[in-house]
Amino acid sequence: MPATIRDVARLAGVSPSTVSRALSMPEMVNAATRVRVAAAVEQLGYQPNRAARGLITGRTGNIGLVVPDLANPFFASVTKGVQARARRSDTAVFVADTDEDVTAEVGLVRALSKQVDGLILCSPRSGDADLSAIAQDTNVVLVNRTAEGIPGITYDNEEGMRQAVAHLVALGHRRLAWVGGPVTSWSTQHRGIGLENAVADHGVELSRVGHFGPTYEGGMAAADQVVASGATAVITYNDLVAIGLLARLHARGISVPGDLSVVGVDDIAMSRMARPALTTVRLPKQEAGRIAVELLLALLDDPDSTVDTRGTLHGELIVRDSTGPAASP
Amino acid sequence: MPATIRDVARLAGVSPSTVSRALSMPEMVNAATRVRVAAAVEQLGYQPNRAARGLITGRTGNIGLVVPDLANPFFASVTKGVQARARRSDTAVFVADTDEDVTAEVGLVRALSKQVDGLILCSPRSGDADLSAIAQDTNVVLVNRTAEGIPGITYDNEEGMRQAVAHLVALGHRRLAWVGGPVTSWSTQHRGIGLENAVADHGVELSRVGHFGPTYEGGMAAADQVVASGATAVITYNDLVAIGLLARLHARGISVPGDLSVVGVDDIAMSRMARPALTTVRLPKQEAGRIAVELLLALLDDPDSTVDTRGTLHGELIVRDSTGPAASP
């Protein structure tokens, strides 16, 4: 039904080869012919069949994106970024949501990898071994995680934590608490390390209250331990956790920031709508998606380049109403 | 590099045709041959090249999903539903985000339509004419909207509004306000109609305070007019708007639900985290995505069936803390 290259060729009075060349290597064809072809293309509304092209070039023009949970605004934003950048390069994006299921992740990646030129793995939960295996026979870019020999884009978690701690210390806080995310999360580990360093530099105390799900519920669950820790300020794995924490604190009648200051990470849209509006380390999310696509595209063009395939993005502390001066003891 | 059907054929000592048949029409091939082929497939890790198959069958095994804004939790949920259901049918999903841009929508759809078997348009902003044109040469399923001759899945907006109004009337409210969404939105129109009927049935007043963006900001902008309207309860286009409204009301020192009750629509995750937790009409979002895929798959199997290709989903009023008895005048 749709026009093929032969239809265009017939209409323009040339061979299919010429049409192909007129479109993809215009300098190789005579200017007069080129305009005839262009006219025929226009008239017929011809668009090359991607499957046929893919057969011969080995490239599909598609990439895959795997995220743990699309309903998490953080990943929704990254997805937007990926998608917008890919579109500019005429590349379509398959999106797959693993529902935070590690076992599903591996299978999904396998299935997807056959029909794309490359994969962007956003905050993969899989182990390093699985990741390496995947990267063996597929072009992979990691977001929010590093792994030996695989390009990727991450945030400078250490620096983000340093900003948060400096802010709290300046407000007079001396006893901080840290609510970690999933144990297997690369981000939670690095944020933990960054915190250690930051509190050491400032000579303040830090109590780690354990690992919780990266969700509202996780924050609710963490609240009581945070209060029990005696800290006057708490930093959480992400904003969702911070907002859950806020809710539980409110229910217990604990005032924020009067009794306790709260800092999140991510700056999702919800954070400025929280009450009190959340102080948080803003992570450029769409940016990460954009860069991931660029890394992948570069990798596709030159599969051997192993240098300079790592990107780091910086967070920015956004001070809102959930942090204030430390309560005098 | 990856194994082809010829490799499998050679290893199994049969012709490619037989391999193809052993895989897709097993009853046509001898049991003994079948196991030999299966073994070869297993050993080589063979997976049919989708592009080559697509070339001959005319089917890609892919579908496209177009949403206005992935960062809106409503659409993120629908996307999750689409994605999960499609996976079960071994179908991959292209996701495209139009950023609420009507003109981008048409172009995007055109580009996408060439490489998928069908398209799911979620809350399309395009006009009916454009929609019909698209549906001419592409298989399309609509979500959150109806159009002549195009299958789709929608919510029973009238009934949802009826539930909300009944709830408020039972609490003693007699003067309601309605904050509409985008003028071109099919949903806002139908919710408006449902409201008219409901208030007429109950013999209460309704003031429409106009149309606002389907966002937090839209809600903030609407708040003052709602207050000025003298209503004791307000129903908003969606939860995002309701939450924005809540924020502005709080800033003005207006108590919810003491002075004013607020009802939203959607029941996004954020709504139960709002303060006060939002009373809202819960819409089954992932369900809509799931059904849209099923509708599309059915359409692909039988492109001529025009009957029974409409689905309607029902909302459920979730009563939380943002609604209470009407203030005595």
Next chain:
DNA sequence: ACAGGTACTGCAAAGGATTGCAGTGCGCAT
């Protein structure tokens, strides 16, 4: 013993685009 089935299996074409190689035609230099 032979005709007619039955049950498999293989051949070859088709699907649309790309690309190495082989022309074709023209201009220019000698």
Next chain:
DNA sequence: ATGCGCACTGCAATCCTTTGCAGTACCTGT
């Protein structure tokens, strides 16, 4: 006038799979 080179164009093979048709071998019934 002839030869050479250049610029452009076309032929045909190729990518991988599916499928209509034809072929083979064996079996059944008479």
